Amino acid sequence: MTATATGVPGLVSRFARTTPDALAVTDGETSLTYAQLAAAARGFAGVLRERGVRPGDAVGVLLPHSVPTVVTQLAVWWAGAHYVPLDPEHPAPRIAAMLDTAGAGLTVGGKDLLETAGIPGDRTLPPPAGGAEYAGDGVPGREDDCEPAPDAVAYVMFTSGSTGRPKGVAVTHQGIARLVHQPQYVTLTPRDRVLFHSPVTFDASAFEVWAALANGAAVAVSTADRLSPAGLARDAERLGATVAVLTTALFHHLAARRSPVFGVLRGVLVGGEALSAQHARTVLRAHPWLELVNGYGPTEATTFATTHRIVDADCEGPPPIGLPIAGTTAHVMDEHGTPVPSGTRGELWLGGPRLALGYVGQPALTAERFVDHPEAGRLYRTGDVVSARPDGTLDFHGRTDDQVKVRGFRIEPGEIEHALREHPGVADAAVVVQRPAPDDARLVAFVVPAGGTAPGAGALRAHLEGRLPAHLVPNAWAFTDALPLTGVGKVDRRELAGRPVQGSGLPATGEDTAPGALSPLQQVVADLWSQALDQSVDDAGADFIALGGHSLLALCVVEDLREDLGVEISLADFFAAPTVAAQAALVEQALLHIHEGPGTPHDQPAAPAALEDRR
Structure with missing residues (x-):
């Protein structure tokens, strides 16, 4: 039985029949076997149908990391719909924009989170309370499951958009199923437990849940502060996690501090930014049994498109991003879409059945990034610069555009600049990344005041905090009479990235205050x-x-x-x-x-x- 023939929901259903008592999901207090998970999800799928959810619909999910989150996502699939993960920490206007773009008429979430997000009560539904209420008699059977088509939408994941509008990427069922079922790039068996800790709006979270459930393994739900390395290590040990996905920035942080988490895990996948050879070598030499996988891939290609198992020899220079996986094809092209020779830098174009359908509600942008190549078929232009070694292994060299990665988040500076220009005191703005240290990347906003009077960094920060998630709010601010331009009239971002900026432009206490004696x-x-x-x-x-x-x-x-x-x-x-x-x-x-x-x-x-x- 192949993943594409059944999809992940079908795989979960199979494990519920063949290994009903195997652990499926646990947070350390609440645990569900595969039989209980299937019963809970089918029961909640019935509730969703009663609320009018039909095949092809979008359902918002506004929940913290929890057992009910896993139940809800599976239930949405069995109701024939697709889910839209929402981050409770995002501003209400952004959540509303995401729901509107995705066309979600119903959102599952906790009462307080829904109220804070300002979602009308008639468009909300409380989550299943752990699943136990659906584990008894009368639970709908498999005949009620809506088995999705391979090219049906599984979830819509939003990424930063250069026009000021976040892009909703429509990922298909075959995209996620091919990625997670019996992966060849990382060891994953029914005895494993995959740590579910990434933000639900980060596509690594889809791997964490579905890679476990597509292989008869267990989802280990971390309830710790998601940005606490100490809490992460404690949860990994408490839950018996064996496999985890870490953003590159978090991996570097944990490696530099010699976190005990590496002594707990057997497999670690790292992705999001360029991997430090020094940190990789430090971890591997301290934990030689660890399976360390460098993963690369945009959301548009379903989480990971290429991977490379890191060994000590890879750490002599920048580690490669590897070879394509799970049906993905990789093509290194020039600007005209012509393949370039091995060793020559070009743009990476990705193909294969795991490509997303495109951007929800943005056909022009979809046509621009997802192109029909005359020889290679439908391809996604990543905007990433790579070169191929003679054996096809890819090395990463940066971007062709202004998009950046900061602490694992994909950021389009244009989205931040667009929001800044909406402030009446801003005539123009440019946002760049500065790196004061190898492991430290900071967003810096250069602002041209309207009318010559700067509105103040504090006011601009507050303006953005009401519109954008925290990772899109600059860490430092500078005001300038004009933005520097290149010879062709574009903003000279390289010059701005090299300008010294102290702090954020905000006075420490609201007014200039002389330092005093400290206790x-x-x-x-x-x-x-x-x-x-x-x-x-x-x-x-x-x-x-x-x-x-x-x-x-x-x-x-x-x-x-x-x-x-x-x-x-x-x-x-x-x-x-x-x-x-x-x-x-x-x-x-x-x-x-x-x-x-x-x-x-x-x-x-x-x-x-x-x-x-x-x-």
């Missing part, structure tokens, strides 16, 4: 910030984001606080207390909690060793 605890926090941000911090009112901080740098501080002071602070708490003073107060409360006990007065906690030399 011992504030000094500890300031020192950790200085180390992470690679700049001196000596003001209690300094703001982490205003100094150019972002989530991965925040992780460094959070982990250092845990290691140096023994305190656990979540990223949510970190960003809720963004100044040195506020964070020191947060740490103090955590220390008080740790050291409370018989004979320890609340106002005299035992001093951590890290503070002794500050007194």
Whole structure:
């Protein structure tokens, strides 16, 4: 039985019959066998049908990582529809735009999340409460399953759009089934557990769920803060995870800190940006049994298009992105669509049955990127520059356009620039990536004020935060009288990327404030910030984001606080207390909690060793 003949829903149904008691999904507290998962999904599919969901419909899914999320997505498929994953952290206007673009008339989600997103009550449905309520008698049988056609839409995943409008990529059932069923590029058996931790709007999450369920393995649902490396390692061990997908930026971070997660896992797939040979070698030499796979692929080609199993010899230079997998074809072309010789750089055009159908509601853009090649058939122009070795192995060399990858997120600067130009105080804007350190990429916005008066970085940040997800909000800001141009009249992004920019252009405390004496605890926090941000911090009112901080740098501080002071602070708490003073107060409360006990007065906690030399 092939994946394309049955699709992933059919594979799940088969495992529910042949290995009904095998574990299918668990978060450590709630667990479902394959029989229970099938019963739960079929039951909820019936609820969806009762709410009017029909084959071909789109259904929004606004849920955190959980067992019900997996049940819901499978139920949507068995109802004949396709799902649209939504991130609860995205601004409400963006969620509304995604639902409108996808044509989703119903959204499954928790009450609070739905209300925050502003979705009308008559277009919402609560999720199944773990699945147990559908595990009894009277559950619809297989005859009620809607078996999708290979070229039917499985899900719509949104990516950044250069015109200011996010692009909804329509991925097919055969695209995901061919990717995940019996993969040749990574070891995956029924004994494995695949860690489900990636953001649901990131296409790695589709691999995490369906690669497990298409092979009789289990989905290990991580409920930890998704940006917490320590929480990720604890969940991997707690859940018995054996396989995980990591963004390149997160892999680099974990490798640099010698995370214990690599001692738990057997297989790791890395993707999103160029892989550091140094970090790959560090991990492989410390964990020689680890199957480390460098994966490359745009959402338009269903997550991974090429892969390469990394060995020590690959780390003498930039590791390759490998050979095409799972029916994908790869063609290195010049600008006219003519193949170039081995060793010559060209644009990578991808083909094969796993290509997406295109961009929902954007036929012109679909026609521009998905082309009919006279010899190779339907191909997707990636915009990525590669070269092929004599054996066909591909090396990555960058982009042909302005698109960038930052911390694993695909970003079209044009989308940010479009949103900035909607501010009345902005005449023009350009967004580029600067790399103050090899493992640190920051978005920098250069803004031309309208009327000569700058609106202020704080106002512009607030303007974007109401329209764009956090990863599209610049980390640093600069104001200029005009944007530099190249000889052909285009914005000179290379020149802007080389311009020095300090912090974000935001004053640390809202007004210019002279640095004052710091308390011992504030000094500890300031020192950790200085180390992470690679700049001196000596003001209690300094703001982490205003100094150019972002989530991965925040992780460094959070982990250092845990290691140096023994305190656990979540990223949510970190960003809720963004100044040195506020964070020191947060740490103090955590220390008080740790050291409370018989004979320890609340106002005299035992001093951590890290503070002794500050007194």
